[in-house]
Amino acid sequence: MEEFDEFEDLFLDEEYYRPPVLHPLYCPRVRNPLADIIPLIGATVVTLMDSREHQPRQEGLAEVLEAKSDIDFFRHLRLSRNSFARTLEIIYKAYDESSSGTTLYLGPRKSLYLTLCYLSTQSTYCEISELFGVSQMTVFECVQRVIDVLCAAGKKVIVWPTAEEQHQVSIEFLMLGGIPEVIGAVDGCHIHIKAPSDTQADYINQNQRHTVNLMAVCTADKKFSFIQAGFPGSAHDSCVFRSCTVFTKMQNSDATFFSSPNYHIVGDSAFPLHKHLMVPLKNIGNQCEAQSKFNTKLSKARVTIENAFDFLKGRFRHLKYVDADIERIPKIVKACCVLHNIALQHPEDIIFLEREGVLNCPMQVSGAKLSQTQQVEEREKQWLLQGYCKECREFHKHIMLTTVA
Structure with a gap:
């Protein structure tokens, strides 16, 4: 019995241990081992959220790309300006024909920017969202819809010679x-x-x-x-x-x-x-x-x-x-x-x-x-x-x- 009491003292703190004398239905309260960890986790999450909110984002990356030289524009998007303009015509046409429930969130031009950054690099949706200052879900939706538009245009672009x-x-x-x-x-x-x-x-x-x-x-x-x-x-x-x-x-x-x-x-x-x-x-x-x-x-x-x-x-x-x-x-x-x-x-x-x-x-x-x-x-x-x-x-x-x- 003495051995059990010594073993019990290792887990029961005097601050939380009370003898069952107040009420016959009272049970000893055992201290939760996560009680001290949960507040620390919450504080860490709040700190990370605050630091993320104050992290600077490149809101005008699309304008920066347009101001670059022809060779730098190509190095970033892997298309020349003429090829980008031709592709944008295809996106605009699909954008005008789409219904209100399937339109691109950011417009054709910025959606094409997002898609080309995705296809021309190994960047993730998270990295692209940070560059353009939009959410990851917005990047995902825009990329997937532009890809669908390009696949639909494949019938006119990839053709067998006459x-x-x-x-x-x-x-x-x-x-x-x-x-x-x-x-x-x-x-x-x-x-x-x-x-x-x-x-x-x-x-x-x-x-x-x-x-x-x-x-x-x-x-x-x-x-x-x-x-x-x-x-x-x-x-x-x-x-x-x-x-x-x-x-x-x-x-x-x-x-x-x-x-x-x-x-x-x-x-x-x-x-x-x-x-x-x-x-x-x-x-x-x-x-x-x-x-x-x-x-x-x-x-x-x-x-x-x-x-x-x-x-x-x-x-x-x-x-x-x-x-x-x-x-x-x-x-x-x-x-x-x-x-x-x-x-x-x-x-x-x-x-x-x-x-x-x-x-x-x-x-x-x-x-x-x-x-x-x-x-x-x-x-x-x-x-x-x-x-x-x-x-x-x-x-x-x-x-x-x-x-x-």
Whole structure:
């Protein structure tokens, strides 16, 4: 009994301990161990709130950005002023057509500023809210709604070349790689993401990173003519491509996609061989000189899509690691692709990126007309390439028939 009393004295303070003599129902009051901690926590929270309220914010950051030079404006928002103005027209149109319940809180211009700061950097909503002096929820709502507007505009910005445009694109690819009748280059790109809460194993790629796949086709000037984003990173490029609209059009020989039966796109060895999809010849030690030269020419044309992906990630750094819900990630990727195509319509964006070293090779502006000398050189190239390209196509046809048999 004495041992119990000594043990009890460790937890009962004389100030709070009272013997049950006042009332028969009185119980000893045991001191709460958190009684001394709770006031300290409350005081700390109040202090932090007071310091946060008095923390200075940059209320006029939008005006500061507008007053910067062209190159500084580009470095902050990753778009030139002309590209920003073109994008703002799209946002204004959607802003006017939206109802009162879905309008942007801060107006189109400031909402676009918030979105570009989000896409062009790895900044969080909290950091952006501090820069612009708005709440995190406002930043979130504005960014998500601008991204939705850009995705809706993708139908008019990311388009497959028409029959007239395909001829010009084939000439541009001929000047780049030396292979005629190429109207696009296809490849897949992995976008590093935060591990999703469900089915994490499906998004682990061969490098043991959680990614989503971006399948895209681009023209010679690195504009995307087709994109599809959202497939888990564990899926192979060939499987992703077979689920795309382009592959369905290829199977049906759709004249709207390939105005000439000789037109085709180029890809690497991961893609299936098709009459509208040219891939490198497998080198098993028995390639002739013409076949080896064909692979080299095809690689020069195919590297266009790889440069486009480098261009995309170099401009919009948020794509290097996307911390968002898995349902929103495809829209974020598509919005960046839409801005990518808009920016390529203005040569100053290309100049700024070349200064930063993002582009490792010179870019060709879309719609460039060939001079008379270049037209002669083109006819000579077509005449010289006709022989071994025909031989390679016959070799591909032989492989296809053998595979089917």
